[in-house]
Amino acid sequence: xxxxxxxxxxxxxxxxxxxxxxxxxxxxxxxxxxxxxxxxxxxxxxxxxxxxxxxxxxxxxxxxxxxxxxxxxxxxxxxxxxxxxxxxxxxxxxxxxxxxxxxxxxxxxxxxxxxxxxxxxxxxxxxxxxxxxxxxxxxxxxxxxxxxxxxxxxxxxxxxxxxxxxxxxxxxxxxxxxxxxxxxxxxxxxxxxxxxxxxxxxxxxxxxxxxxxxxxxxxxxxxxxxxxxxxxxxxxxxxxxxxxxxxxxxxxxxxxxxxxxxxxxxxxxxxxxxxxxxxxxxxxxxxxxxxxx
Numbered sequence: 001x002x003x004x005x006x007x008x009x010x011x012x013x014x015x016x017x018x019x020x021x022x023x024x025x026x027x028x029x030x031x032x033x034x035x036x037x038x039x040x041x042x043x044x045x046x047x048x049x050x051x052x053x054x055x056x057x058x059x060x061x062x063x064x065x066x067x068x069x070x071x072x073x074x075x076x077x078x079x080x081x082x083x084x085x086x087x088x089x090x091x092x093x094x095x096x097x098x099x100x101x102x103x104x105x106x107x108x109x110x111x112x113x114x115x116x117x118x119x120x121x122x123x124x125x126x127x128x129x130x131x132x133x134x135x136x137x138x139x140x141x142x143x144x145x146x147x148x149x150x151x152x153x154x155x156x157x158x159x160x161x162x163x164x165x166x167x168x169x170x171x172x173x174x175x176x177x178x179x180x181x182x183x184x185x186x187x188x189x190x191x192x193x194x195x196x197x198x199x200x201x202x203x204x205x206x207x208x209x210x211x212x213x214x215x216x217x218x219x220x221x222x223x224x225x226x227x228x229x230x231x232x233x234x235x236x237x238x239x240x241x242x243x244x245x246x247x248x249x250x251x252x253x254x255x256x257x258x259x260x261x262x263x264x265x266x267x268x269x270x271x272x273x274x275x276x277x278x279x280x281x282x283x284x285x286x287x288x289x290x291x292x293x
Contacts, residue, residue, distance in 0.1 A: 025280045028272070038139050045143035050150050069158065075102055075223055087225050087250070096166035097254075100159060104253050105222035105246040107155045111148045112188050112242060113213045118144060119192040120199030120206045123289060130289045137286050138279070141192035145185065156253075163254060171256030180248045180259070186271035187241055190278030197285045200292055220246055241271060 025031065035042070076099040087101045122140050129135045156177075163170055199205055220242040221229075229237060237243045244267045251257040 025283045026276070028276055031276065031279050034136075035139070035142065038136050041136070042139050042142050042146065045139060046146035046150070049143050049147035053147065053151070071106075075099075075106075094166070096162070100162050100166065100254055101250055102223050103155070103159050103162070104250045105220070107152050107159065108184055108246050108249045109217065109220055109222055109242060110155075111145075111152050111184060112245075113217070114148050114151075115141075115145050115188045115192050116195060116209060116213060117206075119195035120209060122192075122196040123200050124203075124293070127293050130293055137289070138193065138282055141189060141196050141282075145189055145192060148188075149181070149185070159253060167254075169256075171252070171254070173252040173256050173258060176252045176259055177249075179264070180245070180252055183241065183264075183268045183271040184245050186268065186275040187245070190271070190275035193275075193278035193282035197282045197289075200285075200289050216240065216242065222246060241267060 076095060081095065086098060119141060122144060123130065123137065126137075126140055129137060129140070160170055160174075195205065195209065219236060219240055221237060226234060226237060226243070226247075244263060248259055248264065248267075251259060
């Protein structure tokens with residue numbers, strides 16, 4: 001870079017960009033502080049995402065209750081009545097209790113699947129923000145996840161009402177539910193950051209992702225117990241973190257069982273590592289988004 005000093009003489013200064021290292025993003029405390037600094041922006045975008053889900057709809061929030069109830073009725077009939085499936089740890093073994101256990105699993109899985117499904121197009125659909133140097137693109141997946149969490153809380157209200165009506169019981173272990181959300185949030189957010197970045201470079205990743213999500217739906221014990229799987233195939237389920245997330249949701253929401261704390265600590269630590277890796281990947285790659293788009 002050529003400069004002119006006060007005496008009129010020309011001087012040359014070489015400015016070299018410092019290579020962007022992943023080390024500056026690897027500190028989890030810095031990641032949390034960074035997101036916390038943008039908490040107000042995250043809150044505003046989350047509210048916008050929630051409102052957009054029902055924009056132009058006559059029934060609005062009614063769809064948050066009607067859609068899962070309709071699907072729940074079908075799943076309950078097929079798996080409880082036709083296939084005679086039953087969950088372990090149930091209190092009555094009734095069709096109503098099976099439906100509630102199925103619904104608890106769907107609440108957790110739907111947060112994960114909906115976030116993953118929309119992640120590859122988050123940056124593409126918000127291309128106007130890419131050119132704005134000061135805009136923190138990393139909050140877009142966070143706000144999408146926040147909207148899905150809010151949506152799941154509506155379903156949770158239905159679940160608790162069903163438990164009170166059909167089981168006449170709401171366990172005290174429900175107080176642990178916020179903790180059960182943590183590994184779900186870490187897993188969903190980490191993969192969302194990764195897929196949001198990958199979707200910029202590979203536009204058809206959505207097609208592959210839809211197949212993977214369908215496979216995970218059947219490889220997660222949502223409508224069957226783990227004991228129904230032959231011993232030699234259970235490792236496949238154990239490699240799926242959603243298996244433990246779904247089971248912990250049922251334990252604390254419906255059956256009044258304490259979380260398996262050793263299992264929970266390992267699960268939370270592993271999903272947090274996924275979250276941090278996804279964050280590092282996104283922050284390293286986002287500087288190239290403007291060039292590609």
